[in-house]
Amino acid sequence: MNASAHLQPADTADLPLVTDLQSPPWREAFLAGLPFLLGALSAAFSALEESSSTGLLASAASNLDTSIFIFLLASSILVTLYALFRRFPLWTASWYSFAAWTAVVLIGLSGVNQDGSNGYFVLVAFGLIILGYLLIFRFSRLHALLVALFLLPVASQAGLEYIPAAWEATLAIVFGVLAALVAAFVLRRWEWQTGVALAIGANLLAGLLLVYVSFAETEILGFYGDSLNDAISAFSVYTALTFALYLGPIVIWRIIDRLTLRRSVS
Numbered sequence: 001m002n003a004s005a006h007l008q009p010a011d012t013a014d015l016p017l018v019t020d021l022q023s024p025p026w027r028e029a030f031l032a033g034l035p036f037l038l039g040a041l042s043a044a045f046s047a048l049e050e051s052s053s054t055g056l057l058a059s060a061a062s063n064l065d066t067s068i069f070i071f072l073l074a075s076s077i078l079v080t081l082y083a084l085f086r087r088f089p090l091w092t093a094s095w096y097s098f099a100a101w102t103a104v105v106l107i108g109l110s111g112v113n114q115d116g117s118n119g120y121f122v123l124v125a126f127g128l129i130i131l132g133y134l135l136i137f138r139f140s141r142l143h144a145l146l147v148a149l150f151l152l153p154v155a156s157q158a159g160l161e162y163i164p165a166a167w168e169a170t171l172a173i174v175f176g177v178l179a180a181l182v183a184a185f186v187l188r189r190w191e192w193q194t195g196v197a198l199a200i201g202a203n204l205l206a207g208l209l210l211v212y213v214s215f216a217e218t219e220i221l222g223f224y225g226d227s228l229n230d231a232i233s234a235f236s237v238y239t240a241l242t243f244a245l246y247l248g249p250i251v252i253w254r255i256i257d258r259l260t261l262r263r264s265v266s
Helices: 026-051 055-085 090-109 118-139 141-148 151-155 165-189 192-216 228-265
Strands: none
Touching (some): 026 165, 055 090, 141 228, 151 165, 165 192
């Protein structure tokens, strides 16, 4: 039996790998980490494009960035459609957030929300994404873990527009590799507890790097601030959001289950 063959019930999704289940092949671990690597490469080439002193280097970086970015977005849609017909193999979960992001971008570019309701559009899209994440978590914590890893490489670009391009590209690559390694571990070991611990650790390391670079390399007033207290505050908020992202759904579903049980009893 392939451990990644389909969604797992909520009551077994967080169980460790048992002995009668076969580890998924390495190609599935690679495919699970691939979107994070592609996103990292796209962001890195984008940063190098802006910093290139010659037109030739800028053009090459731009072409690579555009090609990788388009391939990532198109692939995310195709993989998600493939997942619908193949009972959602575990490796495909890494691509769902990229597919959702692609859908939001396409809808935004289509002119649907050009009537002055951009703020409402963003809120609705954000709400639907959160709802989708909670539903995925209900059916499989392993799938939800791979979905949530999307925010790790995205964080590498958070508020760092004015740092040196070499640092921006380095952060993109480091964060993408961290997410890919966690995804590969989840595919190979099929353990939610250890996987989520690694994901939280990777995010906290990313947060430390973000804060360090923002203060050591440049000052981004209004985002990370310009004092040690601001740095501690920014990292504390980042830490709280990280734990809420990965562990919050457990609390939410327990509250919902208890409320539902009380209603059924009464």
